[in-house]
């Protein structure tokens with residue numbers, strides 16, 4: 001007989017229904033898989049054959065054809081083992097009367113019939129819910145992750161035999177349930193806080209402004225000045241994630257296979273800090289088994305590039321698309337796929353190769369041309385997309401040993417959220433615009449009008465400080481954010497002055513400091 005089992009595949013971060021048909025014919029015994037299977041799917045043969053035998057069934061003494069539909073979509077990975085095995089046992093009538101149409105089945109099989117976890121289960125469960133499919137049989141390790149989708153009954157299985165007994169009604173499995181809102185509220189806390197950082201009020205303020213307008217930020221300072229420590233705390237002052245945002249970020253981590261079975265929902269904003277040796281595919285996504293890159297793993301959170309000049313030029317060039325579009329598109333042989341990638345970029349670097357150029361307590365051993373060459377590595381298009389630059393000074397012993405701590409993350413987050421609300425209401429009529437950092441020239445003209453005082457101040461700064469032309473728009477956007485933090489409708493001179501301070505790298509004076 002012909003048996004049909006439904007499973008799912010993931011493309012980008014969305015899942016698709018896959019139909020798996022098993023048919024037997026009177027030809028030489030063997031197993032053929034058709035319907036654009038990749039290497040891992042073809043290897044399914046060996047795993048399925050062994051698993052079936054080791055669970056006490058027989059591999060049919062006839063030719064078995066497995067057809068996977070739709071035929072024009074490449075099937076990848078090892079997650080189809082379980083539905084293939086079940087289809088095959090149905091087709092050979094070793095198990096009967098299984099109501100398979102009602103289920104999505106997924107799981108990799110090991111040779112002894114154990115069901116192993118697969119990637120992207122959350123995306124699949126969300127798709128099943130959208131399609132009105134009510135039941136899924138999943139590897140037990142993926143059960144918690146799948147249950148986050150809510151509305152689909154999740155049946156966890158440990159072995160092929162367990163799955164079969166469940167389908168034939170010989171044993172019962174309780175659907176796995178999760179208290180989603182409980183889980184969400186419980187997991188919403190950060191382990192670190194801004195109050196751990198002593199002194200550095202100027203940098204904390206710059207991070208507050210960056211967070212409030214979603215501006216990318218660059219920190220330059222000597223080793224040990226706390227750049228990494230400060231950057232790590234940036235997600236803690238961004239507005240709380242909504243449940244929908246949390247699900248979206250979780251889906252990406254699920255597709256990348258990065259969720260551990262005890263953390264089914266990422267309820268806090270991600271902070272990703274890839275090493276400078278990262279490859280293009282690692283940062284942007286792609287590869288022979290496409291997976292989301294660091295830009296997507298930081299979706300709704302912060303991507304931190306430490307020691308920026310050490311990253312290859314090519315890798316940095318690749319950041320342009322996600323920084324502009326909030327997503328990455330990856331071209332593949334048969335189709336292209338895209339991953340969301342809307343993140344705040346924070347970068348850090350030393351002021352020179354030895355690190356101590358701006359440190360008053362150490363002598364810098366670099367020659368001017370070395371410093372120039374070092375700084376030149378980060379110039380250009382990437383720098384163009386960073387609105388705020390700050391110099392992080394090394395703290396003195398007295399500052400470090402002081403007991404008082406500054407504002408904590410919760411109160412900073414409140415200020416950020418208030419400023420974000422003002423932006424949302426201002427941009428109501430401009431679809432797709434949510435924060436000051438993403439304003440284009442026409443928005444800047446409309447929303448950042450300057451009175452005469454402000455115009456004079458800005459003109460003066462540009463001429464006297466030798467600020468570059470590209471600094472102009474950035475200063476206006478940041479000034480808008482500062483005004484929003486203060487709840488002011490119009491930009492004032494104090495807001496412009498503050499924004500000018502955040503252009504350290506634009507000042508021609510950098511080399512003559």
Ligand SMILES: Nc1ncnc2c1ncn2[C@@H]1O[C@H](COP(=O)(O)OP(=O)(O)OP(=O)(O)O)[C@@H](O)[C@H]1O
Pocket residue numbers: 196197198199200221222223224225226227228229230350395400
């Ligand atoms: N403002 C501060 N308050 C409290 N501790 C600090 C502060 N600044 C630095 N530290 C301490 O110094 C350590 C080093 O800081 P961090 O690694 O963030 O410096 P960095 O600027 O990133 O240095 P590098 O250039 O070497 O990467 C931190 O782990 C922290 O313990």
Ligand SMILES: [Mg+2]
Pocket residue numbers: 227228229306348
């Ligand atoms: Mg560091």
Ligand SMILES: [Zn+2]
Pocket residue numbers: 352353354355356357364365366
């Ligand atoms: Zn130096």
